[in-house]
Amino acid sequence: MTATALTIDVPRLPVGESFDAAIEWLRANLRPLFSFIGMVIETCVDALTGLFAATSATQFTLLAAAVVAGALLARGVRRPVYIAVAAWAVLYIAELAAGAAAAVIGSLPAPLFLWAMGLFGAEYVYPPLVLALLLLAALTAVSLALVRHRRTWLVTGGAWAALLLVLVLHFIAGVQLALLVAPLFVVLALAVAGWRVALFAAIGFLLIISMDKWDNAMSSLALIIVATVIAVGVSLPIGVLAAYNDRVSAVLKPLLDFMQTLPAFVYLLPAIAFFSIGAVPGVIATVIFAMPPGVRLTELGIRQVDPELVEAGEAFGAPDLQILGRIQLPLALATIMAGINQVIMLSLSMVVIAGMVGAGGLGNDVYVGIAQGNVPVGFEGGIAVVILAIYLDRLTGAVTRFSPAARAARARA
Amino acid sequence: MPAVRAEKLYKVFGKRAAKAVDLLADGRHRDRIAHLNVTAAVIDVSFEVRPGEIFVVMGLSGSGKSTLIRMLNGLLPPTAGTVEVDGTDITRLSKSGLRELRSRRISMVFQHFALFPHRSVLDNAAYGLEVRGVPREERRDAARRALALVGLEGWEEKVPGQLSGGMQQRVGLARALAADTDIILMDEAFSALDPLIRRDMQTQLLELQATLGKTIIFITHDLNEAMRLGDRICVLRDGRVAQIGTAEEILNDPANDYVAQFVEDVDRTRVLTAASVMESPIPVIDPSHGPRAALRTMRDNQTVSAFVVRRDRRLVGAVREGAIGQAVREGATSLDGLVDTDIERVHPDTSLADLFAQAAESPYPLAVVDADERLVGVIPRVTLLAALAPATPAAAPAAPTGDAKPVADAEPAAAPAADTAPAADAGPAPDDAPPPDGAAAAAPATSDDEGSRA
Numbered sequence: 001m002t003a004t005a006l007t008i009d010v011p012r013l014p015v016g017e018s019f020d021a022a023i024e025w026l027r028a029n030l031r032p033l034f035s036f037i038g039m040v041i042e043t044c045v046d047a048l049t050g051l052f053a054a055t056s057a058t059q060f061t062l063l064a065a066a067v068v069a070g071a072l073l074a075r076g077v078r079r080p081v082y083i084a085v086a087a088w089a090v091l092y093i094a095e096l097a098a099g100a101a102a103a104v105i106g107s108l109p110a111p112l113f114l115w116a117m118g119l120f121g122a123e124y125v126y127p128p129l130v131l132a133l134l135l136l137a138a139l140t141a142v143s144l145a146l147v148r149h150r151r152t153w154l155v156t157g158g159a160w161a162a163l164l165l166v167l168v169l170h171f172i173a174g175v176q177l178a179l180l181v182a183p184l185f186v187v188l189a190l191a192v193a194g195w196r197v198a199l200f201a202a203i204g205f206l207l208i209i210s211m212d213k214w215d216n217a218m219s220s221l222a223l224i225i226v227a228t229v230i231a232v233g234v235s236l237p238i239g240v241l242a243a244y245n246d247r248v249s250a251v252l253k254p255l256l257d258f259m260q261t262l263p264a265f266v267y268l269l270p271a272i273a274f275f276s277i278g279a280v281p282g283v284i285a286t287v288i289f290a291m292p293p294g295v296r297l298t299e300l301g302i303r304q305v306d307p308e309l310v311e312a313g314e315a316f317g318a319p320d321l322q323i324l325g326r327i328q329l330p331l332a333l334a335t336i337m338a339g340i341n342q343v344i345m346l347s348l349s350m351v352v353i354a355g356m357v358g359a360g361g362l363g364n365d366v367y368v369g370i371a372q373g374n375v376p377v378g379f380e381g382g383i384a385v386v387i388l389a390i391y392l393d394r395l396t397g398a399v400t401r402f403s404p405a406a407r408a409a410r411a412r413a
Numbered sequence: 414m415p416a417v418r419a420e421k422l423y424k425v426f427g428k429r430a431a432k433a434v435d436l437l438a439d440g441r442h443r444d445r446i447a448h449l450n451v452t453a454a455v456i457d458v459s460f461e462v463r464p465g466e467i468f469v470v471m472g473l474s475g476s477g478k479s480t481l482i483r484m485l486n487g488l489l490p491p492t493a494g495t496v497e498v499d500g501t502d503i504t505r506l507s508k509s510g511l512r513e514l515r516s517r518r519i520s521m522v523f524q525h526f527a528l529f530p531h532r533s534v535l536d537n538a539a540y541g542l543e544v545r546g547v548p549r550e551e552r553r554d555a556a557r558r559a560l561a562l563v564g565l566e567g568w569e570e571k572v573p574g575q576l577s578g579g580m581q582q583r584v585g586l587a588r589a590l591a592a593d594t595d596i597i598l599m600d601e602a603f604s605a606l607d608p609l610i611r612r613d614m615q616t617q618l619l620e621l622q623a624t625l626g627k628t629i630i631f632i633t634h635d636l637n638e639a640m641r642l643g644d645r646i647c648v649l650r651d652g653r654v655a656q657i658g659t660a661e662e663i664l665n666d667p668a669n670d671y672v673a674q675f676v677e678d679v680d681r682t683r684v685l686t687a688a689s690v691m692e693s694p695i696p697v698i699d700p701s702h703g704p705r706a707a708l709r710t711m712r713d714n715q716t717v718s719a720f721v722v723r724r725d726r727r728l729v730g731a732v733r734e735g736a737i738g739q740a741v742r743e744g745a746t747s748l749d750g751l752v753d754t755d756i757e758r759v760h761p762d763t764s765l766a767d768l769f770a771q772a773a774e775s776p777y778p779l780a781v782v783d784a785d786e787r788l789v790g791v792i793p794r795v796t797l798l799a800a801l802a803p804a805t806p807a808a809a810p811a812a813p814t815g816d817a818k819p820v821a822d823a824e825p826a827a828a829p830a831a832d833t834a835p836a837a838d839a840g841p842a843p844d845d846a847p848p849p850d851g852a853a854a855a856a857p858a859t860s861d862d863e864g865s866r867a
Contacts, residue, residue, distance in 0.1 A: 306527070309527050312521070312523060314515070316515060317512040317513065327529060403531075405530060407572075408531050411575055
């Protein structure tokens, strides 16, 4: 029996071919744009990986300075902090451009440097480190001179002590960097999310170090952070737009579904076509996959704000942007943070796929595990991803506590 | 110039709004344009709000009052008609012009307070000035003063969630006051509060209004609230104006059955004031006249008591027929010692509810005197009772109620006819119709339904 008589000839639409052609066209015509984007992403990922996995003395010092500056800003001391930071930034750029910091160093008493060089066994004075130390010193002076608040002083003193301890332990005693950076993450967890999360972080990071996955974990963390920042930066304005405009919202919904459900491998292909192998296509694929909840929850959060409050803003003559910035966004912050939290979680789940296109990190471990049937390597990589995921989830979940609306809710209770 | 003037205002939601306005303008009920698939919220509403008055817009839910108030500050653009604020037609204003109007001329208080939960009470109160770009310290000072005005000192640093409902609405009020606009819109501002708090807030609003002299447009569905607060009341029904008038006008002279039904259950004793029910004070007696003249005046008017009033209308006291009659028989020539000076006096603004006890205890009708002790009217007990009856024709004349007490002014059925004694009286006193006495010509506010029984 032949059934061919009933076969209806459906013409084949060249869907895949058109997609490919579109990519080719974009590649041919927008190459400079893509290479610029790729360069920026790559620089960011590299810088962050360096910061986490190969922290320099300068970075430690700047971190301490940032802690002191944060404490000062929290006390409402703004102008001196801004001046100090601006002066540092100007000097730093001048140093990068023309080596101007040498002049500053030259004007400082020489014995100081000789002593420090002797201590750390360095052969020359590294100008950015000096600038960072000067910034920290300036902020410390501000803290001691302008603030009459014991906790601020404690933070300042603690920052100095921690910095000196880290520098001495690493550069003199030779303790490996992972054991010094991990405690900083633990302290961050303690400050933001409480002792339980800190305890988990301590055990978890220790486990990562013992599995010898620290460098890969930090490289994945850098990739995730870059991807998250880009995803949030893109999804926030889109979400706001969707909240304001029903038509945008209606168009966006299927588009977001598409982004979320299209198998990630499918858009890895064009990402590789545009950005070749490496961290960049990984980041791009991660951004596309992780962005939708950011958009959705931003839209939801803004739409959920009591319309009477928005009307109150209008009734007192506030411009639209002010209503957005001072009423809608602060009140939607908890929901938006939940969205950011989801973005981070989805980014983590993309780590493995990013590893397949050569982004390195934990994804690479898992990929190697799969490719070579190496269960231990794959499993350890997976465990490290889980630890990172839980840590980041708890941390971002806790950040919501600092939103104005949450503070108000706590005050009410 | 009116503070706010609405002229033939329409708000119709839906695609075929213009067509709907045409039909509605011909007087069609909004239910009869259902085929256009539009919602007519406000239909042909015109009114003027005078500077410094409390203008209440009253109506049940769905009567369009919230839509109406939102057109007054441009939150909703009218479908047709104009709104003028201080003479400016705000329907022609640009978006930024409207913002300017709202931040400087009209502020608003909301039903559910609409306080920003993430800001302190102080920053909430300062919001209007913040929007206007007033420097931080200056606006915080203004907010502090406004909060003090509503009795919330010491709560500045709390967040709204820590305050009770009544206090939250005080913050809402302070926010409007701090913005220092001449006009305040209040959208069901007290409806979400429980009754005791609501009464407190009403009292406070009246006090604030008396000291600050703001123009307030107040929306409510509660007639008692409307009657208590409103200098004038606009009753809305199905988007149209049913009646605009003072509380007394609406109560005593409802424009249609709907309004009449509406006001049926109102506690009239709290709405009506002494001034609205009092009668002309006749007869009155000049203290310089003798007892004989006094007796004749009372007999002419067929009453058993009369108020003694100086030529400048200041109240001295009252006399009774019995005492005067005896004095005349004893040959007294002066009223000295016969005048009862210890009589009940009430202010024209006193509500009827506060008059009953005094009326029960006094042997005389209640004397209504103004701030200068001038007699402006009297309230016999019968009048007080009659005022409680709803203003339907059947109930108007309270009829001679044969009061047991002889001093009440109920007409004695067969009073001894006019005595001779032609003593010179203050004014001519014809027998039947009570004439305005020389000294008591002005008894201003008795133009209502009491005429039928005077």
